[in-house]
Amino acid sequence: MSNDTIIKVEGLSKKYILNKLAAEKSDLLVKNLLSSLRGLSQKKQTEEFYALKDVSFEIKQGDRVGIIGRNGAGKSTLLKILSRITPPTSGRIEYTGRMASLLEVGTGFHPDLSGRENIYLNGSILGMPKHEIDRKFDEIVAFAEVEKFLDTPVKRYSSGMYVRLAFAVAAHLDSDILIVDEVLAVGDAAFQKKCLGKMEDASQNSGKTILFVSHNMGQISTLCNKGILLNKGKVEREGNLQEIISQYFNSGSSEEVTCFKYDSQSDKEYYIKQIRILNNRKEECKNFAHNESISLEIEVHQNTKLNDVLIGIHFYDMYDKRIFTSQIVLSDKFYDADKHTFLVTVPHSLLTPNTYHFSVGIHIPNIHLIDEKQNVSSLYIYDNGSEFFKYQNVDYGSVFVNCDWKIN
């Protein structure tokens, strides 16, 4: 281990045996005994399943690593093994220092116990010695904002208070390595921000190493500076966070079409031959970060020259509400060639994270619709750390607008 490597994972695998017969028996001792009496002739149908396969990586002191992957990629298994909840089937992990894992907030909270009692109980479950809880008690209570209800059983708490108290205990855990599994998905937005801030402070001021799993890329890009992309139990990529996030969004949709070809149409004066959706690196793509521009490459053919022809794009939100239209004059571009490729770019940080679709049309305003491709494709915009990332499931509008705020 080099001096600043704090976690070293080598060839880590976790195998689960999906034993169909055993799975059936395992619940009942009697049934198990009976079936063993029935003889060993029945062959067990076992199926091996690797939740993690040969995973290796190193994490350096002070890194804040986002672990990204689809459901079933092995993220939770990895965190469970790292936090010593379940053993690996093979491989080895070395780490230095005190590790705290928050796979859940409020582990062990008992509804009948008071807030005060639960702070001590939960703190000790998380591995805080009593004197440490004593020392931080007031801070925890203040952070959770539950001063008045300290001696009330937590079953009488509102769900918000409950979560705040649970998180407050966890947030005050002293550790060198902090493992967090999507627990921030709870609580109101303001409190989430407070928690993220607390974690960032921890990392930046005390050199705490953080491993963070979340499906909210906004949270990940706010908090983390490195990423590990897991796919089907293997490390697909590690390193630069932004690249990993964009690979994550595009890996699942690689089969999706991003290039649309259309038949030639001799009966139309102009027709659309092909549309491609590109990101700012000119790669075909359907998933965009909110701060990434979207380009449409449209190939138009001309059969007969007409005047005053416009080409336009329409963007719609998921409710088919038109968000905006953009157009240019088409006909004056066709001097010499009978085909042209237009590249229209939607500026970055315009559309808010959501699903959109678009149409392309060629027309003479108010007179004649020449060619139209409706609902060409959907586009997905994900949050890459915008100021609104914490309102993940809240509709805060379709566009980002930088308004001018002043105090008069």
Add this chain to the structure above:
Amino acid sequence: MTLPKYYHLDKEKIIIDSNLNSFFSIKDVIKYKSLLANLAKRDFLVRYKQASIGILWALIKPLINIIIFGYIASKISTGHMNALSFLNVAVGMLVWQLFSSVFGQVSGSIVENANLFAKVYFPKIVIPISSILVCLIDFLISCIILIVMFIIADQTIHWQILLAPLFIVLAVINGFGIGLFFATLFVKYRDVRFVIPVVIQFGMYASPVIFSTSFYLERLPVSLHWLYCLNPMVGAIDGFKYCLLGGDAIYNMTYFILSIGISFLFLFIGIRYFYKFERNFVDYI
């Protein structure tokens, strides 16, 4: 960020490996003593906080048993009601109830607290150990019955009473050892839940709770005496009866020692079995 270059050289280095098997270590338990204390405190608070007559409940159950079985015992052994046989049953019954509650609590503790170790790492042995406290408190409360009965029966106590804590510990060891075995089974087989009460019920009749060891052995063929003494509770109950009541509670020294030996054997087997599967509990639950 400015960190000393060898920042973590003084920190504990932890290795997680596929073939590291842990075994009981007192160091682990001491390291997590705060958790141990808090879990025990939780069990205690939950038990006595809500039920305002919680303490009364700890008295009622043994009292009912003592009255019923004391009556039966005095009818069968002497033919008439007799304070001494009530006292005998009371002493046996309290130790037995200490054992059975430790056994019950420890057996259920792992499954009941699965939500804890499924999310946070700590030595799992802390859970069953912490569940013993409530049983001991119940036992101490129920000792009020004994004191009252001693006064009513006008019994004197002897110096042997000083040895009584040893047999209380022995009863706890029995409950803990056998409980650990069942706790591990319980994780794998959920119908152990229904086996536990049967074991407790049967065990009571196979132990010198209602009748003395001599009562049993006089009715068993000599060739089967050793079998009776394989019951680890024989040593604990007879020892406790001897400490409180004196006399001939210990029927046969060899059998008595054999039974105590079995207690420690069971404790060892229980711990072994527990640690064989301890690391994988999460995968079973």
